[in-house]
Amino acid sequence: MEKLKTTGLSKEELVQAYKDILMGRRLDERLWQLTRIGKTSFNISGQGAEVAQVAMAMAFEPEKDYFLPYYRDMTATLTWGMTPKDIIMGSFGKDADPSSHGRQMPNHYGSKEHNIVSHSSTVSTQIPLATGIAYGAILEKSDFVTLTTTGEGSSNQGEVHEAMNFAGVKNLPVIFGIENNEYAISVGTKEQYAAKKLSDRAIGYGFDGFTVDGNDFAATYLAFKKAVKKARDKKGPTLIEMMVSRLTSHSADDDHTIYRSKEELDSLKEKDPLLAFEKQLIDEGYMTKEEMLELDKDIKAQVNKATDDAEDMPDPTPESLYEQVYAE
Amino acid sequence: MVQMTYLEAINKGIEEEMTRDKKVVIFGEDVGGVKGGVFGATQGLAAKFGDERCFNTPLTEGEIAGIANGLGLIGYRAIGEFQFADYMLPAVNQILSETAKMRYRTKGDWTTPIVFRAPYGGGVRGGFYHSQSTEKVFFGQPGLRIVTPSNPYDAKGMIKAAIRSDDPVIFYEHKRLYRLLKADVPEEDYVVSIDKAQVVREGSDITVIGYGMVLQHALKAAEELAKDGIDAEVVDVRSIYPLDKETLVEAAKKTGKVLLITEDNKEGSIMSEIAAIISEEALFDLDAPIQRLAGPDVPSMGYALSLEREFLVNEEQVLEAMRELAEY
Numbered sequence: 001m002e003k004l005k006t007t008g009l010s011k012e013e014l015v016q017a018y019k020d021i022l023m024g025r026r027l028d029e030r031l032w033q034l035t036r037i038g039k040t041s042f043n044i045s046g047q048g049a050e051v052a053q054v055a056m057a058m059a060f061e062p063e064k065d066y067f068l069p070y071y072r073d074m075t076a077t078l079t080w081g082m083t084p085k086d087i088i089m090g091s092f093g094k095d096a097d098p099s100s101h102g103r104q105m106p107n108h109y110g111s112k113e114h115n116i117v118s119h120s121s122t123v124s125t126q127i128p129l130a131t132g133i134a135y136g137a138i139l140e141k142s143d144f145v146t147l148t149t150t151g152e153g154s155s156n157q158g159e160v161h162e163a164m165n166f167a168g169v170k171n172l173p174v175i176f177g178i179e180n181n182e183y184a185i186s187v188g189t190k191e192q193y194a195a196k197k198l199s200d201r202a203i204g205y206g207f208d209g210f211t212v213d214g215n216d217f218a219a220t221y222l223a224f225k226k227a228v229k230k231a232r233d234k235k236g237p238t239l240i241e242m243m244v245s246r247l248t249s250h251s252a253d254d255d256h257t258i259y260r261s262k263e264e265l266d267s268l269k270e271k272d273p274l275l276a277f278e279k280q281l282i283d284e285g286y287m288t289k290e291e292m293l294e295l296d297k298d299i300k301a302q303v304n305k306a307t308d309d310a311e312d313m314p315d316p317t318p319e320s321l322y323e324q325v326y327a328e
Numbered sequence: 329m330v331q332m333t334y335l336e337a338i339n340k341g342i343e344e345e346m347t348r349d350k351k352v353v354i355f356g357e358d359v360g361g362v363k364g365g366v367f368g369a370t371q372g373l374a375a376k377f378g379d380e381r382c383f384n385t386p387l388t389e390g391e392i393a394g395i396a397n398g399l400g401l402i403g404y405r406a407i408g409e410f411q412f413a414d415y416m417l418p419a420v421n422q423i424l425s426e427t428a429k430m431r432y433r434t435k436g437d438w439t440t441p442i443v444f445r446a447p448y449g450g451g452v453r454g455g456f457y458h459s460q461s462t463e464k465v466f467f468g469q470p471g472l473r474i475v476t477p478s479n480p481y482d483a484k485g486m487i488k489a490a491i492r493s494d495d496p497v498i499f500y501e502h503k504r505l506y507r508l509l510k511a512d513v514p515e516e517d518y519v520v521s522i523d524k525a526q527v528v529r530e531g532s533d534i535t536v537i538g539y540g541m542v543l544q545h546a547l548k549a550a551e552e553l554a555k556d557g558i559d560a561e562v563v564d565v566r567s568i569y570p571l572d573k574e575t576l577v578e579a580a581k582k583t584g585k586v587l588l589i590t591e592d593n594k595e596g597s598i599m600s601e602i603a604a605i606i607s608e609e610a611l612f613d614l615d616a617p618i619q620r621l622a623g624p625d626v627p628s629m630g631y632a633l634s635l636e637r638e639f640l641v642n643e644e645q646v647l648e649a650m651r652e653l654a655e656y
């Protein structure tokens with residue numbers, strides 16, 4: 001069964017996907033390390049969602065499409081064009097951090113250069129913005145597509161409903177991604193929503209919704225590919241729910257051993273999409289174990305260099321606290 | 329010059345800006361089509377500029393703000409109309425979490441140069457939810473500008489300046505003033521500063537500071553008092569946030585006697601801040617305690633005429649308060 005072949009992606013593209021996924025994992029491990037040794041104060045990670053994020057992002061054209069991510073989307077932003085150094089500068093709060101120049105907490109990704117829009121910590125406020133940008137495609141008679149993501153708990157916010165409703169009414173070229181890792185900090189899905197699938201909500205807004213296994217690279221990529229084509233062809237929005245795992249605690253300030261059982265925690269390794277993707281690449285003949293080990297070495301070296309480079313960058317000056325409150 | 333109401337001046341100002349710059353778009357509830365808003369402020373715009381640039385939204389204020397934010401991010405000059413200032417409350421999250429902070433949190437990489445129009449104020453038998461002054465909700469949010477014109481000339485010049493501003497502006501329009509005043513308004517292009525208070529009547533005995541409808545009372549009372557040889561200086565705040573401290577403090581120092589009038593509740597209104605600023609900057613130039621004339625501290629005005637009248641600051645009260653202060 002050659003599942004990856006069905007994506008239509010070349011070997012080079014699939015190897016690149018693996019590089020991004022592995023980089024996402026190694027970079028995130030570094031960010032945890034930095035909090036542990038007290039060099040940074042916070043981390044919130046996408047470990048367990050890397051495969052889904054890369055598969056999602058690869059379906060877009062970052063040079064012209066817009067991305068309004070949420071805080072777990074680091075790996076997706078790498079595929080979209082941000083660099084490991086960009087990410088680490090955000091964690092250190094450096095002046096050159098493209099996400100917010102040290103003004104927001106880590107993991108609030110953004111980059112003007114890459115059409116990645118800054119987001120707040122108030123969950124889901126980016127979703128209405130995505131529909132505004134998508135309406136811009138109609139005004140401009142352009143075929144750019146807007147992607148925005150959030151978590152399953154955050155998808156219950158009223159603004160998500162308002163935005164999806166408008167997207168349906170105006171048939172906007174926008175794709176809503178929900179990364180369902182079945183936890184909103186400690187609160188499970190049963191206490192968040194009564195629907196069978198969150199993607200069924202799309203029916204109520206008048207457009208298509210799909211739930212995909214986010215650990216399945218090919219299925220996720222194909223779902224987004226189809227949705228992107230549909231949006232570019234002016235055929236309207238799509239809601240895609242990706243079922244993913246949360247391998248870590250919610251954030252550096254959380255301890256998931258308090259609310260997840262030992263059995264569940266022990267089973268997380270089996271749910272690791274990185275391992276599954278590696279196996280798939282080997283089984284389907286795209287890479288060998290040796291090549292992967294070689295690549296891992298290279299990626300670790302890149303992470304080390306990015307860390308040093310980012311740490312050497314200047315902090316924001318205290319005076320800059322007063323800058324850019326209003327247009328200058 | 330041509331005679332125009334405050335409402336016509338706003339309509340004309342928007343029309344001129346939409347003609348000048350095709351990036352100006354306007355939307356809200358009942359704003360598009362033939363209706364042109366429940367007050368008619370956008371009448372004729374859809375016919376002239378098409379129903380993509382002047383459009384109806386669903387009944388969703390959070391989304392109106394979100395669409396504006398999104399369009400602003402990609403270079404549009406979006407004008408979102410809230411049907412009544414009372415109904416901006418569902419949009420507070422968007423406006424405070426996104427609009428007010430976008431420039432600052434990205435150090436200017438992303439900005440939202442948008443205008444939110446908000447008809448406010450009582451005296452229209454609107455009861456609780458069609459009469460409120462909600463500007464204090466947004467006051468003291470660096471990054472936002474809040475303005476309100478008090479006459480047709482300013483209405484046209486300020487809406488044009490607001491649309492051209494690179495900062496997000498909440499443009500409060502007093503509903504009672506919409507058709508009450510007719511005045512000469514130039515047909516040619518002009519703008520009125522949106523960060524300056526204006527001395528609308530020079531005087532040497534007392535200083536009266538207000539905005540919106542109460543200013544009309546103050547101007548009438550000043551003419552009345554002039555007959556008795558009392559010379560009142562009347563200042564239109566216009567720029568509610570940030571406040572033009574210099575003009576306000578100068579005017580307070582000039583006469584040493586200050587009366588602050590607002591249609592809002594007395595406690596926690598904008599006037600409380602103006603009183604604090606004047607005390608801080610000009611206490612030893614004052615010859616009398618700062619006086620405030622305001623609505624009572626009850627939730628809002630009632631629908632019954634008797635209740636509405638009891639709530640609203642009226643002409644007699646203004647005249648009385650000004651006379652008392654002059655005699656202090």
Ligand SMILES: Cc1ncc(C[n+]2csc(CCOP(=O)(O)OP(=O)(O)O)c2C)c(N)n1
Pocket residue numbers: 072121122123150151152153154155179181182183184185250
């Ligand atoms: C409006 C709002 N309420 C509460 C929070 C605090 N908070 C941050 S993340 C989070 C859980 C979000 O869970 P989910 O949407 O499922 O995403 P996940 O973290 O699982 O990816 C909460 C409650 C917040 N940031 N914003």
